[in-house]
Amino acid sequence: MSDAGNMKFQLMLAPMEGATGSAFRALCHKNGADLTFTEIARVSNLARAKKGELEKIAIPDATPTQIQLAGAKLPEYEKFLASFKPTAGFRGFNLNLGCSSPDFLRQGLGAAMVKRVSRVNEIVSLISKHGYECSIKMRLGADNYEKQKGAYLNLISAVDASFFVVHARTAKQTLSDKADFSVYEKCVATGKKIVANGDIKTKEQVAALRQQGLYGAMVGRAAMGNPKVFKVLHEG
Numbered sequence: 726m727s728d729a730g731n732m733k734f735q736l737m738l739a740p741m742e743g744a745t746g747s748a749f750r751a752l753c754h755k756n757g758a759d760l761t762f763t764e765i766a767r768v769s770n771l772a773r774a775k776k777g778e779l780e781k782i783a784i785p786d787a788t789p790t791q792i793q794l795a796g797a798k799l800p801e802y803e804k805f806l807a808s809f810k811p812t813a814g815f816r817g818f819n820l821n822l823g824c825s826s827p828d829f830l831r832q833g834l835g836a837a838m839v840k841r842v843s844r845v846n847e848i849v850s851l852i853s854k855h856g857y858e859c860s861i862k863m864r865l866g867a868d869n870y871e872k873q874k875g876a877y878l879n880l881i882s883a884v885d886a887s888f889f890v891v892h893a894r895t896a897k898q899t900l901s902d903k904a905d906f907s908v909y910e911k912c913v914a915t916g917k918k919i920v921a922n923g924d925i926k927t928k929e930q931v932a933a934l935r936q937q938g939l940y941g942a943m944v945g946r947a948a949m950g951n952p953k954v955f956k957v958l959h960e961g
């Protein structure tokens with residue numbers, strides 16, 4: 726077991742476009758979510774200070790929140806970070822390497838970035854250079870071929886992010902396909918902090934993940950139906 730076994734198991738509210746605004750994040754934190762995330766925002770729009778995009782990343786209270794970003798161009802990150810001002814609840818940035826929309830994948834963004842290891846490393850370094858923590862939320866790769874080749878393990882091993890949320894599906898899979906929890910053993914073996922994501926809703930699942938040495942679990946749809954789910958999962 727990694728040293729994650731000695732730390733408090735982290736329960737996180739997943740970023741969900743149109744659902745995880747500040748009021749819902751605060752409610753989930755009150756009910757036991759240790760960390761929350763803003764919905765996906767495009768760095769290209771943030772760099773141009775687009776009002777709607779800036780609203781997506783606003784953190785108006787002290788709820789512990791990471792800002793989720795999608796983008797691959799370093800100059801856009803530079804421009805955005807130069808004007809970024811952290812507020813009380815801000816706990817760092819999270820890179821989206823999981824979005825599976827065809828539009829994103831065509832542009833080499835979202836889950837297509839799982840295999841762009843050196844670019845991801847450059848982005849994480851740039852964010853760290855500005856003094857901010859950076860985590861990653863990723864799928865297992867674009868498709869089953871990339872998953873079998875271990876693209877997600879290459880990325881986890883090579884990138885120096887604060888933790889990795891591994892949504893246990895490929896970009897080809899939909900949210901109704903079963904998440905593959907068998908991948909976590911190899912993820913944990915990298916020695917990095919790993920957070921499980923996909924269909925997590927029971928105390929038994931959380932107990933099994935803790936046992937395996939995961940750093941935490943991220944909950945999405947189960948929290949939408951019931952924000953108190955975090956209380957129940959922590960009690961487990």
Ligand SMILES: Cc1cc2nc3c(=O)[nH]c(=O)nc-3n(C[C@H](O)[C@H](O)[C@H](O)COP(=O)(O)O)c2cc1C
Nearest residue numbers: 739740741742764765823892923924925944945946
């Ligand atoms: C309505 C909706 C919106 C989502 N928006 C985002 C998003 O903005 N960023 C992201 O990384 N994942 C997004 N996701 C994926 C979730 O964060 C999560 O990875 C997925 O729902 C699996 O977790 P769950 O089974 O606990 O719901 C979204 C999912 C849903 C259902």
